[in-house]
Structures are given as C-alpha cells and as structure tokens.
Amino acid sequence: ETLDATGLAILPGGIDVHVHFRDPGYTHKEDWASGTSAAAFGGVTTVFDMPNTIPTVATPEILAAKHAIADEKAFVDYGLYAVLGEESLDHVEALAEGGVIGFKLYMGNTFGRIPSPDTGAMLELFERVAPTGKRVSLHAETNTIMERREKRLREAGRNDPLAHLDSRPAVVAVEAVERAATLAEWTGARIHILHISSKEELRPLAEAKARGVDITGETGPHYLMLSTDDYARCKGVIRVNPPVREADCHEPLWNALKDGTIDMIATDHAPHTPEEKTRSVIWNCDCGFPGVETQMPLMLTAVAEGRMDIRDYVRASSEAPAKSFGLYPQKGAILPGADADLALFDLSEEWVIDDFKLHSLSRISPWHGRKVKGKLKHTLVRGAFVVRDGALVETMKGHGRSVHTIQRMPPAEPRNTHKTIAAVTAAQISAAVTA
Ligand code: NCD
Ligand code: ZN
Ligand code: ZN
Numbered sequence: 322e323t324l325d326a327t328g329l330a331i332l333p334g335g336i337d338v339h340v341h342f343r344d345p346g347y348t349h350k351e352d353w354a355s356g357t358s359a360a361a362f363g364g365v366t367t368v369f370d371m372p373n374t375i376p377t378v379a380t381p382e383i384l385a386a387k388h389a390i391a392d393e394k395a396f397v398d399y400g401l402y403a404v405l406g407e408e409s410l411d412h413v414e415a416l417a418e419g420g421v422i423g424f425k426l427y428m429g430n431t432f433g434r435i436p437s438p439d440t441g442a443m444l445e446l447f448e449r450v451a452p453t454g455k456r457v458s459l460h461a462e463t464n465t466i467m468e469r470r471e472k473r474l475r476e477a478g479r480n481d482p483l484a485h486l487d488s489r490p491a492v493v494a495v496e497a498v499e500r501a502a503t504l505a506e507w508t509g510a511r512i513h514i515l516h517i518s519s520k521e522e523l524r525p526l527a528e529a530k531a532r533g534v535d536i537t538g539e540t541g542p543h544y545l546m547l548s549t550d551d552y553a554r555c556k557g558v559i560r561v562n563p564p565v566r567e568a569d570c571h572e573p574l575w576n577a578l579k580d581g582t583i584d585m586i587a588t589d590h591a592p593h594t595p596e597e598k599t600r601s602v603i604w605n606c607d608c609g610f611p612g613v614e615t616q617m618p619l620m621l622t623a624v625a626e627g628r629m630d631i632r633d634y635v636r637a638s639s640e641a642p643a644k645s646f647g648l649y650p651q652k653g654a655i656l657p658g659a660d661a662d663l664a665l666f667d668l669s670e671e672w673v674i675d676d677f678k679l680h681s682l683s684r685i686s687p688w689h690g691r692k693v694k695g696k697l698k699h700t701l702v703r704g705a706f707v708v709r710d711g712a713l714v715e716t717m718k719g720h721g722r723s724v725h726t727i728q729r730m731p732p733a734e735p736r737n738t739h740k741t742i743a744a745v746t747a748a749q750i751s752a753a754v755t756a
C-alpha cells in the first residue's frame with residue numbers, strides 16, 4: 322500500500338485524555354463507534370473515556386463489560402477510567418490490574434450525578450491509589466456553591482443566558498486544585514487536573530509543580546477560544562462544566578500551555594442531543610458539547626495564526642499526554658507507543674465547521690460556522706488506515722485496542738514527612754519503654 326503525502330503534514334495522532342463516549346447507557350448521545358469515528362476524523366488516535374456511563378465504572382465486572390463493548394466498536398485506541406469514590410474504594414487494586422488507564426474523581430457534581438467524596442474520603446482514596454501508580458484525573462470544582470447560586474437564579478425566574486455568567490465563580494476551582502494538590506503531596510498520588518478553565522487555577526497548579534507534586538493539567542479549545550462574550554449567541558449550547566470564563570483568561574491560558582504549566586490539550590468531548598441542548602429553560606440544558614473531531618483543526622488554525630508554535634502544540638496534543646499516562650516509549654526500549662499513530666493534515670486547506678457534518682451523534686456545538694485552516698486527510702492507528710482520503714475505513718471498526726497493556730506506571734512514593742517523624746517517635750518510645 323502506498324500513499325502520496327505530497328503537501329501534507331504528518332503529525333503524531335492526538336491523545337485525548339478526556340472524552341465521554343456514553344456507551345453503555347446513553348447511546349442516543351454517542352456510542353463507541355460514533356465517538357471513535359469522530360476521533361479518527363479529527364486526527365485523534367487514542368482517547369481516554371470517562372466512567373460516567375451506566376452503570377458507573379466502579380467494579381472490575383463493569384470495567385470488563387465496557388472493555389468488551391469498546392473492543393468490538395472502536396476505530397481508534399482507547400483507555401478506560403474507573404471512578405474513584407466510596408463505591409470503588411474496595412476495588413482499587415483489582416481495577417488497576419483489570420485494565421484502567423487511570424481513575425477519575427469527581428470533587429463536584431456534574432453529568433451523571435456521581436457523589437463527591439469529602440476531604441477525608443479523598444485522602445483515603447489517594448492513599449489507596451498511590452501504590453498502583455495510576456494517575457487520578459480530577460473534576461476539580463466544588464460545585465455546591467454553583468448549585469446553590471443556580472437554584473436561586475432558577476427560583477428567581479432568571480432564564481437569560483447571561484444570568485449564567487456570574488453563577489459560577491472560578492474560586493471554587495482554585496480551592497479544589499489547591500486541596501487536590503495538598504492531598505497528592507501528602508500521599509504521593511499522581512494527579513491530573515481536568516478542564517482548567519480560568520487564569521486563577523494556574524497559580525495553585527504552578528505552585529504544586531514547584532513543590533514537586535506529580536501533577537499535570539489540561540485545558541480545552543473552548544477555554545482558549547470561547548468566552549462569556551459567546552453566551553448570548555450560543556445560549557444553552559455553550560453550557561459546560563466548568564463554564565467558559567471571561568475573555569481575559571485566554572491569554573494566560575495560552576501562555577500556560579506554551580510554557581508547559583498546562584501540560585496538554587484535551588477536549589472533554591461531552592455530546593448531548595440538540596433537544597437536550599436547546600431546552601427553553603437554560604438551566605435544563607445538559608452541560609457539555611462534542612470536541613474530539615474539531616480540536617486539531619481549531620488548534621492548527623491557532624498555530625497558522627502564530628498563536629502557538631507547532632512543536633509546542635504537538636507536545637500538548639500527543640507527547641505530554643503519553644508521558645503523563647505512561648505511554649511514552651521508555652529510553653532504549655522498543656515499545657508500542659512509538660507505533661505509527663499518525664494524522665496527515667493539509668495545513669493550507671480552509672473550511673467551515675458544520676455541526677451536521679460532524680461524526681459525533683450529538684451534532685450540536687458552539688463551533689458551528691467557525692472558519693478553520695487545516696483539513697484532515699488520513700489517520701493511521703498502529704500503521705493501519707482508519708481514515709483514508711477523508712473517508713472512514715468501515716472495516717476498521719473493532720481495530721481499536723486498550724492501551725493499558727502498554728502503560729507503565731511505577732508505584733508512587735508517599736512524600737508525607739510526618740510519617741517519618743511518627744516512625745522515629747515510635748522507635749524512640751519503644752526504646753525508652755524497653756530501657
Ligand atoms: C461532562 C458530561 O457531560 O459528561 N459535562 C461537562 O459539562 N463537561 C461531565 C464533566 O466533564 O464534568
Ligand atoms: Zn468534569
Ligand atoms: Zn468531562
């Protein structure tokens with residue numbers, strides 16, 4: 322098989338560590354075939370799927386059932402998250418051995434209504450995960466304050482999109498990042514901050530990194546390119562957790578992505594149907610929208626506009642997620658992970674995003690009508706075409722494999738200095754008692 326790649330740019334396939342493919346449970350919104358074909362059409366060759374499906378991924382049995390579905394339908398490679406909470410506490414080791422790519426902890430409420438552990442429970446959960454080496458990805462927002470405010474607005478009959486504006490202060494995210502980093506530092510657990518939306522979260526993230534906490538962070542195109550200025554135009558369609566913030570967050574977020582404070586781009590691909598996104602009461606519109614297919618074109622457009630160097634972009638879209646989740650080829654080793662997961666783009670072709678042409682079942686997003694530069698032509702997963710000449714290779718359904726088999730995450734060491742002090746004291750006490 323030969324391919325004429327004249328005039329095309331060959332990029333490492335994107336690794337999107339944050340997607341919701343809804344299968345099993347909400348397959349009217351998305352399923353493994355539609356979600357991974359959307360990924361393939363976006364040049365994304367590996368996705369990590371969140372556990373807020375039905376039932377919530379909390380036991381090895383539920384995990385195995387989801388693996389079976391994904392194995393049968395996936396066009397691209399994938400990893401599965403299990404939830405980290407009371408319901409999975411006693412299954413942490415089995416889940417880690419049974420094929421999760423990482424754990425997901427919800428510090429605040431969001432789609433699927435998964436309960437959030439309090440600080441004490443979080444500490445125990447982190448202690449339990451640390452020896453497995455797996456990373457804990459955090460929905461780091463304590464939404465109770467947001468829910469309270471939203472309830473008041475709802476009761477006051479405020480139904481305009483702009484009422485949404487002041488309903489969700491970024492301070493709850495800042496507090497959550499700080500708390501998660503403190504507990505990670507104490508327990509040694511590796512953590513990842515999902516959907517960083519505001520300039521305010523950058524301080525606790527950078528501080529934790531400076532203290533040596535094994536912490537990474539992601540942001541998405543919507544936090545870099547959309548703002549509260551888009552609320553009136555998009556209404557419920559732009560409703561997402563966390564909300565897009567004010568435009569003055571864009572510059573600091575871009576800078577953080579360039580200098581590596583924010584490690585990677587992830588989309589939080591969260592599909593809902595047009596009906597679910599356009600309900601007349603704005604508070605009843607489901608949160609989230611699809612993004613896995615548009616991430617690379619949107620970001621490559623920013624690259625073309627000089628907003629970001631292509632090397633920084635590739636680091637954020639592929640290299641950093643691979644490193645953070647143990648998929649990066651080890652020094653000197655010939656390993657999968659360096660296999661041919663490739664996205665071939667015509668970087669000069671301009672086109673307009675059309676929701677109706679997206680491959681997600683969702684077909685509604687705030688990107689509709691946006692002009693982009695960079696058109697995907699071919700996608701290869703482990704050396705095989707899944708998209709060729711802009712068309713899906715239908716026979717590749719089921720080609721996708723779970724990447725947990727190549728993941729390498731050594732146990733994390735606790736950094737809790739008090740433990741050492743306690744041990745010394747115990748030894749001294751027992752010596753004194755013996756003497
Ligand atoms: C996500 C979903 O719909 O599953 N929604 C969202 O607004 N981002 C859940 C989440 O990531 O919080
Ligand atoms: Zn979330
Ligand atoms: Zn999400």
